[in-house]
Amino acid sequence: MPLTHPDNTPRPHRSELAVNPIFTREPVHVPTYDFPARGTDPEVAYQVVHDELMLDGNARLNLATFVSTWMEPQAARLMSECFDKNMIDKDEYPRTAALEDRCVRMLAGLWHAPDPHHVVGCSTTGSSEACMLAGLALKRRWRGTGTPNIVLGSNVQICWEKFANFFEVEPRYVPMEGERFTLSAEEALRRVDENTIGVVTIMGSTFDGSYEPVAEVCRALDELAARGGPDVPVHVDGASGAMIAPFLDPKLVWDFRLPRVASINTSGHKYGLVYPGVGWVVWRTPEALPDELVFRVNYLGGEMPTFALNFSRPGAQVAAQYFTFLRLGFDGFRRVQQECRDVAMRLAREIAELGPFELLTDGSHIPAFAFKLRDDVRDYSVFDVSAALRASGWLVPAYAFPANRTDLAVLRIVVRNGFSHDLADLLLDDLRRALPRLEAQTAPARGRDSAGFAHGAGSHR
Ligand SMILES: Cc1ncc(COP(=O)(O)O)c(C=O)c1O
Numbered sequence: 001m002p003l004t005h006p007d008n009t010p011r012p013h014r015s016e017l018a019v020n021p022i023f024t025r026e027p028v029h030v031p032t033y034d035f036p037a038r039g040t041d042p043e044v045a046y047q048v049v050h051d052e053l054m055l056d057g058n059a060r061l062n063l064a065t066f067v068s069t070w071m072e073p074q075a076a077r078l079m080s081e082c083f084d085k086n087m088i089d090k091d092e093y094p095r096t097a098a099l100e101d102r103c104v105r106m107l108a109g110l111w112h113a114p115d116p117h118h119v120v121g122c123s124t125t126g127s128s129e130a131c132m133l134a135g136l137a138l139k140r141r142w143r144g145t146g147t148p149n150i151v152l153g154s155n156v157q158i159c160w161e162k163f164a165n166f167f168e169v170e171p172r173y174v175p176m177e178g179e180r181f182t183l184s185a186e187e188a189l190r191r192v193d194e195n196t197i198g199v200v201t202i203m204g205s206t207f208d209g210s211y212e213p214v215a216e217v218c219r220a221l222d223e224l225a226a227r228g229g230p231d232v233p234v235h236v237d238g239a240s241g242a243m244i245a246p247f248l249d250p251k252l253v254w255d256f257r258l259p260r261v262a263s264i265n266t267s268g269h270k271y272g273l274v275y276p277g278v279g280w281v282v283w284r285t286p287e288a289l290p291d292e293l294v295f296r297v298n299y300l301g302g303e304m305p306t307f308a309l310n311f312s313r314p315g316a317q318v319a320a321q322y323f324t325f326l327r328l329g330f331d332g333f334r335r336v337q338q339e340c341r342d343v344a345m346r347l348a349r350e351i352a353e354l355g356p357f358e359l360l361t362d363g364s365h366i367p368a369f370a371f372k373l374r375d376d377v378r379d380y381s382v383f384d385v386s387a388a389l390r391a392s393g394w395l396v397p398a399y400a401f402p403a404n405r406t407d408l409a410v411l412r413i414v415v416r417n418g419f420s421h422d423l424a425d426l427l428l429d430d431l432r433r434a435l436p437r438l439e440a441q442t443a444p445a446r447g448r449d450s451a452g453f454a455h456g457a458g459s460h461r
Pocket of ligand 1: 066126204237238240267279
């Protein structure tokens with residue numbers, strides 16, 4: 001069975017797309033699922049693909065995603081100049097490789113590595129690949145004899161569930177409890193033993209945008225090791241928060257300032273402000289990444305160390321990341337992220353003032369927040385609110401929380417660069433306009449089965 005989204009299930013009666021009505025050129029039909037027997041004029045092919053894609057949502061109104069939907073035209077130009085560069089061809093494109101190396105060192109400095117010029121790290125396709133690599137390094141460094149396990153909150157992004165599954169590590173989830181929606185030091189510690197390869201802490205939970213208590217977790221593990229217990233490293237999944245906290249919360253200690261933090265990942269394509277396709281992982285010291293995981297290839301010319309799941313990968317995103325660092329600098333990043341936080345916190349406050357909603361978070365960690373309907377609102381669901389907003393073009397996901405709060409269903413808004421106070425006002429207007437219609441309902445029209453786009457949150461954990 002092909003891996004297709006349920007909405008895209010092939011429908012056999014539509015085996016051709018009509019190239020109609022504006023085209024006068026041949027052919028007038030192109031096959032939908034069968035490999036085309038002949039080619040098509042590039043203008044016609046372009047128009048066919050372009051027209052179909054018009055039905056996608058508007059990326060700028062996609063408040064579900066953490067991933068960048070806007071870059072400056074110069075960045076787009078630079079990326080188009082690099083579309084033909086393969087990141088793996090480091091010997092052939094040494095300058096692209098040099099930009100990657102510089103970005104790693106800059107991130108290491110931002111995250112207070114003891115010696116930013118002697119860390120190891122690399123670019124990846126995103127945080128998912130970065131987390132897999134960090135998890136693999138933890139597994140290889142572990143010296144236990146039983147089944148390896150990893151301790152993490154049930155709020156982790158789905159990539160950690162994949163890591164545990166693909167690489168046969170037992171996931172020990174800390175469930176949510178009451179109003180605690182992340183892992184706690186105490187609960188993490190209860191699950192740690194001599195077969196624990198590491199504890200994962202998240203800066204910017206996918207479910208509600210909150211920072212996890214990294215320093216408390218590290219302190220608890222320090223005390224455990226001091227008592228003669230296992231010495232367990234910590235990985236920080238900073239997919240979003242590792243590019244927010246350094247600029248907006250410089251006093252918050254969550255990074256390599258904590259000696260127990262072995263590695264940190266982030267998504268360059270989230271608050272690193274680059275279009276989709278780039279993530280980063282940095283290890284505190286070269287010793288934190290076991291050398292036997294690094295492959296050396298020589299058939300591209302030169303002897304090249306690589307640590308990645310992919311081989312070929314676009315170089316354009318790495319060039320764009322370096323451009324972004326250069327273009328904004330620390331102060332520019334701080335201003336962009338502060339604006340996102342201001343918009344998120346103002347929007348959260350005004351949504352709370354509308355009446356039917358209650359905030360779980362307020363956008364003061366990463367610029368994303370989750371909110372639910374008050375318990376006495378029974379005639380419509382968060383899924384109805386999501387559908388009502390979708391009718392005005394806004395993509396605001398609604399989803400249920402994992403164990404032990406599967407009773408809780410929320411909406412989440414992610415504020416990114418380019419989501420201005422003006423757009424926030426327009427969203428509020430549409431939400432205000434939708435409420436009387438929703439309040440006229442006598443029962444919820446949509447349940448949790450209709451949750452369409454939770455962006456990695458909301459799995460079966
Ligand atoms: C905390 C966290 N970790 C990992 C990921 C996966 O990141 P990516 O989409 O860059 O693979 C996400 C994505 O939302 C996330 O929020």
